[in-house]
Structures are given as structure tokens and as C-alpha cells.
Amino acid sequence: MTAEQISEIKSLLAQPQSISIIPHRNPDGDALGSTLALKLYLEQLGHSVHLIAPNPYPEFLSWLPHQEEIIFFCEQKQKATQCLQESSMVFTLDFNDFSRTGEAMQQVLAGLETTFVMIDHHQAPADYARFTYSDVNCSSTCEMVFNFLEFLGDTHLITEDMATCLYTGIMTDTGSFRFSSTSSRTHKIIARLIDAGANNTAIHNAIYDSSSSNRMQLLGVALSNMKILPAYKTAYISLSQEELDQNNFKKGDTEGFVNYGLAIKGIIFAAIFIENKEENIVKISLRSKGDFDVNQIARKHFQGGGHINAAGGKSDLSLSATLEKFEQLLPQLTHE
Numbered sequence: 305m306t307a308e309q310i311s312e313i314k315s316l317l318a319q320p321q322s323i324s325i326i327p328h329r330n331p332d333g334d335a336l337g338s339t340l341a342l343k344l345y346l347e348q349l350g351h352s353v354h355l356i357a358p359n360p361y362p363e364f365l366s367w368l369p370h371q372e373e374i375i376f377f378c379e380q381k382q383k384a385t386q387c388l389q390e391s392s393m394v395f396t397l398d399f400n401d402f403s404r405t406g407e408a409m410q411q412v413l414a415g416l417e418t419t420f421v422m423i424d425h426h427q428a429p430a431d432y433a434r435f436t437y438s439d440v441n442c443s444s445t446c447e448m449v450f451n452f453l454e455f456l457g458d459t460h461l462i463t464e465d466m467a468t469c470l471y472t473g474i475m476t477d478t479g480s481f482r483f484s485s486t487s488s489r490t491h492k493i494i495a496r497l498i499d500a501g502a503n504n505t506a507i508h509n510a511i512y513d514s515s516s517s518n519r520m521q522l523l524g525v526a527l528s529n530m531k532i533l534p535a536y537k538t539a540y541i542s543l544s545q546e547e548l549d550q551n552n553f554k555k556g557d558t559e560g561f562v563n564y565g566l567a568i569k570g571i572i573f574a575a576i577f578i579e580n581k582e583e584n585i586v587k588i589s590l591r592s593k594g595d596f597d598v599n600q601i602a603r604k605h606f607q608g609g610g611h612i613n614a615a616g617g618k619s620d621l622s623l624s625a626t627l628e629k630f631e632q633l634l635p636q637l638t639h640e
């Protein structure tokens with residue numbers, strides 16, 4: 305952000321504002337952590353703040369401090385729409401385009417005449433915001449919220465709850481500080497968050513060591529379904545609706561499964577295809593190592609997007625037809 309933009313935001317925030325904060329649909333640890341932390345900060349400044357999520361988050365995030373204050377657009381459409389329409393400022397975090405909030409919410413956002421502030425690390429940010437803080441090199445939106453507080457000279461206002469939220473988002477978006485987006489700056493910020501009260505062991509435990517036994521059984525199914533294609537340095541997993549049902553699937557249970565493909569020596573491209581009969585789609589997650597760009601693949605072939613090494617999308621074909629399409633694309637994708 306430029307010094308001019310920062311001082312403009314500062315003067316806006318010097319008056320009490322009515323503010324809404326929004327994460328993307330199906331919010332993950334980074335989306336929730338960043339929006340919750342920003343809410344707690346802006347409330348300390350004396351603003352009236354609503355956090356409006358398009359839809360619920362998975363259970364493994366349900367311990368995050370202050371999550372009970374979140375309004376879900378899909379459940380309280382009228383209240384959420386009213387909050388948005390009455391907001392003098394709307395912060396949109398961890399997404400780059402209104403479409404990432406889902407069709408219904410997207411329409412409401414597009415009709416607002418308010419001051420939008422975008423804080424996001426995805427490629428190709430849309431230009432709806434009066435203030436756009438976009439940095440594709442940043443590990444996470446939580447890291448950017450820390451930077452944002454630093455721009456405003458307010459990191460001393462980071463409470464234990466805020467530190468917990470920010471730590472969670474940085475940890476989940478960096479795969480526990482191992483992806484290439486993890487910088488020395490990331491670790492310096494993490495140190496500051498621990499000093500501010502984030503309990504690193506407790507957070508790791510709450511996120512990674514709190515699975516249901518059903519989830520572990522489902523992981524077994526996923527791993528036995530994994531198809532390894534050494535010629536294309538690719539491994540992919542598929543899960544049918546029937547397999548999900550048999551293992552009492554709950555939202556969030558498949559989080560992280562896609563990464564197991566990359567654990568195999570020589571594999572640089574991993575994918576997971578998860579059938580969703582309710583939405584009549586196949587949800588797709590793509591992961592890669594090095595400069596193999598899965599964001600482009602998600603954009604071009606699977607109605608999605610994301611980052612170079614982590615992207616997602618969907619397919620309207622059946623699960624088997626989607627897998628067939630993927631295998632047919634592989635020679636071209638891996639030799640482009």
C-alpha cells in the first residue's frame with residue numbers, strides 16, 4: 305500500500321464507522337483467522353463491526369475465538385444484506401473477486417455503494433475496491449493483516465485472541481510453515497504472534513490432531529484410491545459420494561488429503577476429485593511443487609483459480625468423466 309493510501313485509511317478509521325468484513329465462501333483457516341483478527345482490531349478502535357461469512361466453515365475451525373459472532377449469509381440473508389447495505393466500509397479478505405462469495409452474496413456486494421478495502425494474496429485481483437492491498441508473494445492473508453496493522457502503527461494492539469487467529473491462518477496456508485511462500489518475514493511475524501499470546505502447540509493440536517475416527521477411515525479410502533502416474537510426475541485421488549457417505553463425511557474432513565500425492569518421491573503435481581451429489585459437481589483441489597502452475601490449470605480447465613502451487617475448481621461432468629478429462633489433459637498439462 306502507498307503511504308498516501310495508508311494515511312487515507314487512517315483518517316477514515318479516525319471516525320466511528322459501520323464496517324462489514326467478508327471472507328470467501330467455504331472459509332478456510334486463513335479466511336476465518338484474518339477476518340476474525342481484523343474484526344477484533346477494528347472493534348478496539350471503536351467501530352461497529354460485523355463479520356459476514358457466505359456459508360459455514362468446517363468443524364476443525366469451530367474453536368477459533370469469537371467465531372460465534374459470525375453471521376452466515378446463507379442462513380440470515382436479510383440481516384446480512386441489511387448489515388452490508390448499512391456499512392460505510394466493507395473489508396473483503398482472502399479473495400480476489402466477488403464471485404468467490406457465491407452467486408447470491410455476489411449480487412448484493414455488486415450493488416453496494418460503499419468503500420471497499422481488499423486484503424488478499426490471490427492472483428489477478430478484481431478492481432472493485434477503493435483500497436486494494438494485494439500481494440501474491442505473501443504466504444497468507446493473515447500475514448497481510450499483520451502487515452496492515454503495522455502500516456497503521458497498531459501491532460501493539462494485537463491481543464492473545466487476535467494472535468491466535470492470525471497464527472492459525474498463517475499455519476494453515478503455509479502447510480505448517482513448509483510451502484515456498486514461507487519467508488523469514490513469515491517466521492518473524494509468527495514469533496511476534498507467539499509473544500502476543502498465541503499458543504503454538506495448542507493451535508497445532510486443535511487443527512491437526514482433532515480428527516474424528518471417520519476422517520481417518522476416509523483418508524484410508526482416499527489413499528487406496530490414489531492413482532500414481534510417474535510419467536507425468538502426477539498423483540491423484542478420487543472420492544465418490546458413496547465413499548463419503550459410508551464414512552460419515554463432514555465438511556472439512558478431506559482437508560489436506562490432496563497433499564499426500566506430493567509426499568511421493570518424484571511427484572510434483574497432485575490432485576483430488578471429490579464428488580458432491582448435492583451440488584451436482586465434482587470439487588477439485590490441485591497442488592504442485594516448484595514452478596508447475598496449477599492456478600492456470602484451474603482457471604483454464606476447471607472454472608477455478610488460486611495460487612501457483614495451490615488451486616481449486618470444479619467440474620460439472622460426472623466423477624468418472626472428470627477423471628477421464630483430467631487423464632486426457634495430463635500429457636498437455638505436464639509438457640506445456
Ligand code: 5GP
Nearest residue numbers: 589590607608609610611614615616617618
Ligand atoms: P483448496 O484446494 O484448498 O480448496 O483451495 C486452494 C486454493 O485455491 C485457495 O487459495 C482457494 O482460494 C483457491 N480455490 C479453491 N477453489 C476455488 C474455486 O472454485 N475458484 C477459485 N477461483 N479459486 C479456488
Ligand code: MN
Nearest residue numbers: 334398445477
Ligand atoms: Mn489464504
